[in-house]
Amino acid sequence: MTEFRKKGVIVAITQVLDYRTRESVEELELLCKTLGIEVLDTIIQRREKPDPATYVGSGKLEKIKNFCEENRIDVVIFDDEITPIQQRNIENILKVPILDRTQVILEIFSRHATTHEGKLQVEMAKLVYELPRLRGKGLYLSNPGAGIGTRGPGETALELDKRKVKQRISTLRKELAKLKLNRENARKSRLESGYYLVSIVGYTNAGKSTLLSSISGEKDIIVSDKLFSTLNPTIRKVKLPSGRSCLVGDTVGFISKLPHTLVEAFHSTLEEILYSDLLLLVVDISDPFYKDKISASYSVLEEIGAHEKPTILVFNKIDVLPYDKLEIIKYEYPHGVFISAKQRKGLDDLFSKMEDYFKSFDVRMNLRINHSDYGLISKYFEYVTIEKLSSSGEFDFVQISGPENIVLKIEHILNSKVPNSYL
Numbered sequence: 001m002t003e004f005r006k007k008g009v010i011v012a013i014t015q016v017l018d019y020r021t022r023e024s025v026e027e028l029e030l031l032c033k034t035l036g037i038e039v040l041d042t043i044i045q046r047r048e049k050p051d052p053a054t055y056v057g058s059g060k061l062e063k064i065k066n067f068c069e070e071n072r073i074d075v076v077i078f079d080d081e082i083t084p085i086q087q088r089n090i091e092n093i094l095k096v097p098i099l100d101r102t103q104v105i106l107e108i109f110s111r112h113a114t115t116h117e118g119k120l121q122v123e124m125a126k127l128v129y130e131l132p133r134l135r136g137k138g139l140y141l142s143n144p145g146a147g148i149g150t151r152g153p154g155e156t157a158l159e160l161d162k163r164k165v166k167q168r169i170s171t172l173r174k175e176l177a178k179l180k181l182n183r184e185n186a187r188k189s190r191l192e193s194g195y196y197l198v199s200i201v202g203y204t205n206a207g208k209s210t211l212l213s214s215i216s217g218e219k220d221i222i223v224s225d226k227l228f229s230t231l232n233p234t235i236r237k238v239k240l241p242s243g244r245s246c247l248v249g250d251t252v253g254f255i256s257k258l259p260h261t262l263v264e265a266f267h268s269t270l271e272e273i274l275y276s277d278l279l280l281l282v283v284d285i286s287d288p289f290y291k292d293k294i295s296a297s298y299s300v301l302e303e304i305g306a307h308e309k310p311t312i313l314v315f316n317k318i319d320v321l322p323y324d325k326l327e328i329i330k331y332e333y334p335h336g337v338f339i340s341a342k343q344r345k346g347l348d349d350l351f352s353k354m355e356d357y358f359k360s361f362d363v364r365m366n367l368r369i370n371h372s373d374y375g376l377i378s379k380y381f382e383y384v385t386i387e388k389l390s391s392s393g394e395f396d397f398v399q400i401s402g403p404e405n406i407v408l409k410i411e412h413i414l415n416s417k418v419p420n421s422y423l
Helices: 019-034 058-071 084-094 101-112 116-133 157-193 208-216 260-274 290-303 323-332 347-361 371-380 404-414
Strands: 006-014 037-046 075-078 098-100 196-202 234-239 245-250 278-284 311-316 363-370 385-392 395-402
Touching (some): 006 019, 006 058, 019 101, 019 290, 037 075, 084 116, 101 260, 116 157, 196 260, 196 290, 196 347, 208 234, 208 245, 208 278, 208 347, 278 290, 290 311, 311 347, 363 371, 363 404, 371 404, 395 404
Parallel strands (some): 006 037, 006 075, 196 245
Antiparallel strands (some): 234 245, 363 395, 385 395
């Protein structure tokens, strides 16, 4: 149960008050909930574009001020990224701390980043966001030796702060470049391991972590109803009913209006998708806007160059949907898989679909193997499927199906192909 520590109000503008606006503010409300902010109300103004000085009009801002005073609001949250000038003017009028959508997401990322790389990415995103918002009093540093990196007389405290921030951003970029190289080496090892790599993708809070926990049987995976409970890539080995195994990775949830400063923070987890053999696009079937989430998810995949990856559409949370509605959606999406990750329903159908895709990826080779040589290749059994075609004395003639590098390794070990008459 969420413990609310602050009371807030959301402010948004829109040209047309439609489902997209409601969806956006509802998503922001969930983001606020993750930070422990209880949203008491949402104030929406219809206008063509934000007021350059105060985001909303002066009359609406006065109403927001009155609401804050009457309800003892601790923070006002804006559904868009606001400019430094807007922030300064609004705070001067409301006399209440304000946050915009970017700041909310940055704070959530900051709390959920657990790896060294994740923390550096969040720090850089914060600095990039804060750089144009730095404000100083114009105090001059008259002592040339006042501190490391000072320029001496004539540099204001604000100029010094900005220079230090830029230097830190540059340092962080270099550190992240080194970590990216390490990550690429680790990924190379996974790709060479012979396991097919599957990535679970989809909007935040669709049940991706719950699905990974259910199919891997591991309980150490963070499962939460809070947004962005998964920030760092999580990869687990999953054994399929056939006996074969694959690697399945959870990824950070997609979100609408993702701030530009957070694209790099998303990059390390989203780039795993590019190296996947198969995607599981998880959709919360109980979400009234699930169709829009599907379209938006495909748009994100297209943006990162993964839209042509083989994809299984996985409708989750069927346990909370009425039977008649479920049947309608099944009719609309005949190739989808319908599951309840929480109750482990429909997982056999999902595994079957995954195995069908793996078979389509497989390389097949007919080989002759001595009965006594099975032990030589036993460590590869979880990567491949072996079908016996026939037997003759001490030999079996088999068809081995699996990832190309593994099949070639087995061929090398056995060092004997089937005669042409068996091919």
